[in-house]
Amino acid sequence: MTDTKMLEAALSYARLGWHVFPCWWPEQxxxxxxxxxxxxxECKSPAKHPIGALVPGGQNNATTDEETIRAWWSRYPQANIAVALAASGLCAVDVDPRxxxxxxxxxxxxxFGSLQSDVMQFTGGGGWHSVFQLPRDASSLPGRLGPGVDFxxxxxxMGDPSLHVSGKRYGWEASSDPREGVVPSPLPDWVRSMASAAPAHHTAGDGVGSRYLGPTVVEDLQSALEAVPSDDRDLWxxxxxxxxxxxxxxWALWDAWSRKSVKYDPVDAARVWYTARPRGEIGYETIFAVAQEHGWKNPARTQPAAPVAAAPVADEPAAEVAxxxxxxxxxxxxxxAVNRLAAWVEARSDQAHPLVCQAVALSIVSAAAARRYVSEHGDPASLYLGIxxxxxxxxxxxxxAAEDALMLSGLSxxxxxxxxxxxxxxxxxxxxxxxLYYLADDWGEQMYFARRQPSGLLGHTMSIINGRIWAAPAQIALDNWAEVGLGRARSEEEGPRPILQRPTLNLLALIAGSQVEQTLRRSELSRGAVDSMVFVCAEDPARWTDRPSQRERPLDAAVHETLRRLRGFGPGETALTHEQLFGGLAVVVPAMKTVRVTGDLQGAQMALAQAYAQRGPLARMLSAGARRNMARICTALAAAANPDDPIVTEPMVEWASAFIRQALEATLRVFRDRGGAEDGETGRPSVYHKVESFLxxxxxxxxxxxxxxxxxxxxRELADDKRDxxxxxIAKDGVAVVLSKKGVRGHRYVLAEFCQQGEQSPTSPTNADNVSAIALDAKSLTAKEISEQSPTPTFADASLYKEMNTPYRSASAMSAIANFPYESNG
Structure with missing residues (x-):
């Protein structure tokens, strides 16, 4: 660092209106x-406290005056740069991962929502600062948001390029340098509410979306990591x-293992961890398999991770979620009531699937609560479920069984x-x-015929069902009475046109495996036929159980009573009029009960949105419908739990969230494998679009x-030369960028929209050896940053593929090569 570098940086901050002052620096x-x-x-704040001889008032002497700043740093050229927050109109969230x-x-x-700012700085100690604009009224702001997070x-x-006592420098994240015109984000409104609330408290395993590790697994992972060197950056x-x-x-396991390397840099570690975006195909089980390649022996208390014969590629195992x-x-x-219904559906079925029984039970409850209950947020109980x-x-x-349940309850x-x-x-x-409860056991066939005649009546009908009707509008105004099957005489009694008041439709659809391709299409997604439905994947015949059915089994008395109460049956009533059954005629506004929400439903919806926001446009579009369906499931569950005083509780939210996430992951997997664009679109074969969609x-x-x-x-079904x-x-069309690395065979293909041109590696003189920069996120790491100082992998490629089938405990191992940066053709 030159003698003038710190001065230049201090002046650049002052020109932004940031008040700075000098602090002591570390020396070796x-x-x-x-x-x-x-x-x-014995300094208690090494390399972070003011130089008293220059600023006796500490941060109170901070200034933007260039003459004063030049005088300070001419006397102490190595002084660290401190930015006084309040005087600069700033505030900061200080995150300490350790x-x-x-x-x-x-x-x-x-x-609550995002806590990230457009201006973010990695500290020399391995944490980071998110810098925000200071609101006018700062009196209501908290001082601490929770363990390891100060406000x-x-x-x-300290500001870049100040030196931390660890010997590492503070540094702005690549796209966050305020000296390049980046402006701090406004402080999220929800932070103010934290002032009067207790700081976030959590215990091990409470992390939202985190995979909790038990003490035994932590101990085994520590043992396995000890056997693996941490110098290989790719493996790191x-x-x-x-x-x-x-x-x-x-983080604790990875950071402790990282410190074994002489290359360890806490700032780099924080940056890589912060920007990492795992897609779910690789789990901690991979570490055990790699450790075995380095001579680690699994302890006797674990299931041995012995090599298993690789399964055929065509028999890809189902991925796992949580x-x-x-x-x-x-x-x-x-x-x-849902559990009792599921057991009743299973007992009546000669071929039963436990997840299907749960889904059908949920569909029955949803239908029984339709047009009678609505949440305080306006969510109806109607639901579209596809099996x-x-x-x-x-x-x-x-x-x-679904049809019989309603008929036995007098709801035919x-x-x-x-x-x-x-x-x-x-x-x-x-x-x-x-x-209406619509049981469509030929939904896949309907989709097929609708696609063959896209301008026909069936296609138009399905568009209305998946669009206008699913949205549960307050009213649907029709042109004339003939649209509901009535003649002109009706108009004299009711008016010139019928207006349907809060019509609801519950759909239970059956899709055979051979019809999935017709159902999960990009065109169907665009018109709402995919994101409006919750798909329950039960394609594996081995998961269906053959059993003697009890077709005449009576409906559980408690369930029978619940379904009738949901529709408004009073004690001792055996029948309802048409108006009572539906809460009024179709042209009459129904009186609906409001479902209160005490569980954190909106928090669960936001967590779902954030989980899928970075997984591509398809995942983001499907997750939007999934969030709304989650709220509908909660409305139906609350009504079934207590028809008289329905309340959405936290356990209901958690169960609905798990149901929706599992269904969404299944939909994404099936969509990716067999859905996609239409044959002949843009003159390209559909496999082209499927590969593009996968990327x-x-x-x-x-x-x-x-x-x-x-x-x-x-x-997969193409010959190898056709694949190439x-x-x-795809590469010549500019759709994808081909990434390669010197000394490693094979390539990776990344959609051009995710790439940005990077610097040429000094060790790679030719274009073929150059590694392009990849935007891992809006705040990105480049491939060059990830791959520099990275030698050829120290383990044989064959061992990586062996990991695919290496079990650890009861969980099937994820694909060990899914996140390995380069492919081997050997």
């Missing part, structure tokens, strides 16, 4: 350790991706089990039954050819 002793230049070996800051931020953002107003922070980044989902526990398969039943619902089964025959007994007028093939049939059905979902990490073979069925031709065409 003969033993290699750093200490404060003030000379006090004291629980990561988990506190995770909890706060999941509950600074009447203090100061990969282990970061593996442990990031474990939150604070993962330790569950996409087709596993969830834990029991917090509403007893993806191996064949239509697998789910029809469950559909029969609500049910429609035959196809609605025209808008007139739809509106006529809603006019006669304004809370989009991979984000800035991209994918290797091998990963494309695993993830895209149509690509397709990838070459």
């Amino acid at each position: 002793r003969h033993d290699g350790k750093w200490r404060c230049a003030c000379g006090n070996d 004291n629980g800051g990561l988990e506190t931020v995770e909890l706060l953002e999941a509950k 600074k107003i009447n203090g100061y922070i 980044v990969r282990f970061c991706l593996a442990l990031k989902p474990c939150g604070q526990q993962g 330790g569950q398969r996409f087709d596993e039943a969830l834990p029991p619902c917090p509403v007893d 993806i089964a191996p064949a239509a025959s697998f789910g029809r007994t469950a559909f029969s 007028e609500m049910v429609r089990g035959v196809r609605i093939s025209s808008p007139q049939q739809l509106f006529s059905s809603l006019y006669n039954a304004p809370a 989009r979902d991979c984000g800035s990490h991209g994918a290797s050819k091998r990963e494309l073979v695993k993830g895209v069925r149509m690509f 031709e397709l990838l070459e065409r």
Whole structure:
């Protein structure tokens, strides 16, 4: 650092209107350790306290006067630069990962919203500062947001390029340097509410979305990490991706292991951890497999991670979310009526699937509560559920049970089990039954015929169902009475045109596995046929149980009573009039009960939005519908739990969130593998679009050819030379950028929209060896930053692929190569 560098930086801050003053800096002793230049070996704030001879009033002497600043730094050219926050109109969130800051931020953002600013600085100690504009009224701002997260107003922070006592410099995140015109973000409004609230408190495993590690697993991971050197940067980044989902526990393990390397840089570690965006395909189990390649022996208390014969690529195992398969039943619902209904549906079915039984039970409850309950946020109880089964025959007994449940409860007028093939049939059905339960056991076939005749009546009908009707409007105004099947005479009695008041439709749809391609299409997504529906994936025939059915089994008495109370039956009533059953005629505004919400439903919805915001446009679009469906499920659950005084509780929110997340992950996986663009669009084969779609979902990490073979069925079915031709065409079209690295065979393909041109590596004189910069996020790491100082991997490629089938405990191992930066063709 030149003698004038600190002065120039201090002046640049002053020109922004930031008040600065000089602080002591660290200096290195003969033993290699750093200490404060003030000379006090017992200094309690090394390299962070004011130089008293220059600024006896400390931060009160901070200034923007250039003459004063030049005088200060001409006397002490190495002085650190302190920025007085309040005087500069700033405030800052100071995050210390080593004291629980990561988990506190995770909890706060999941509950309230983002805590990130456009101006962010990594500290020399491995944390970071998010710098915000100071609001006019700062009296209501807190001083601490939780463990490891301080809120600074009447203090100061060190500014880049000040030197930390660790020997590392403070540094603005790549896209956050205020000296380049970046302006601090406004302080989020919710931070003010923290002033009167207790600081965020959490215990191990409380992190929202974190994968909690038990004491035994932590101990085993520490042992495994000891066996693996931390000098290989590629492996270092990969282990970061593996442990990031474990939150604070993962950080502690990774940072402790990182410190073993002579290359360890706390600022670099904080930057890589902060910007890492794992996609879920790699978990901490990978660490055990890599450790075994380095001679680590699994302790006797764990299941040995012995090599297992690789499964055929075509039999790709289902990925896992929060330790569950996409087709596993969830834990029991917090509403007893739903659990009893699921057990009744299962007993009546000769082919039963536990998740399907739960979904059908939820659909029945939702239908019974429709047009009678609405949440305080305006969410109805109506729900569209789609069951993806191996064949239509697998789910029809469950559909029969759904129909019987309502009929046995005296609600037969609500049910429609035959196809609605025209808008007139739809509106006529809603006019006669304004809370309609539509059982479509041929939904996949309907989608197929609608696609063959996109301008036909069936296509128009399905568009209305998935658009206008699903949105649960307050009114639907029709042109004339003929649209509901009535003649002109009606207009003299009721008026010139019918207006349907709060019509609701609950849909239970069956989609055979062979019809998925027709259902999950980009065109269907654009018109709302995909994001309006909650898809339950039950495609694996092995997960269906053959059992003797009890078709004549009576409906559980408690369930029978609940369904009738949801529709308004009073004690001793055996029948309701049409008006009572539906809360009034279709043209009459119904009197609906308001469902109170005490659980953190909005927090769960925001957590879902944030979880899928960085996973590409497809995930983001589907998550929008998923959030609304989560609220609808909660409304139905609250009504079923207490029809007289419905309240959405926290356990209901948690269960609905788990149900929606599992369904959303299954939808994304099936959509990616078999959905996508239409044949012939833009003159390209559909496999082209499927590969493009897969790369989009991979984000800035991209994918290797091998990963494309695993993830895209149509690509997998091509001959190898055709695969290469397709990838070459995608690269020539400029759709994707091909990344390669000197000394490592194979390439990665990243969509051009996620890339930015990086600097050429000094060790890579040719374009073929150059590594492009990849925008990992809005605040990005480049591929050059990730790969510099990175030798050729120290383990054989074959061992990486062996990891794919290396189990640890009861969880199936994630793909060990999913986040390995380069593909091997060997």
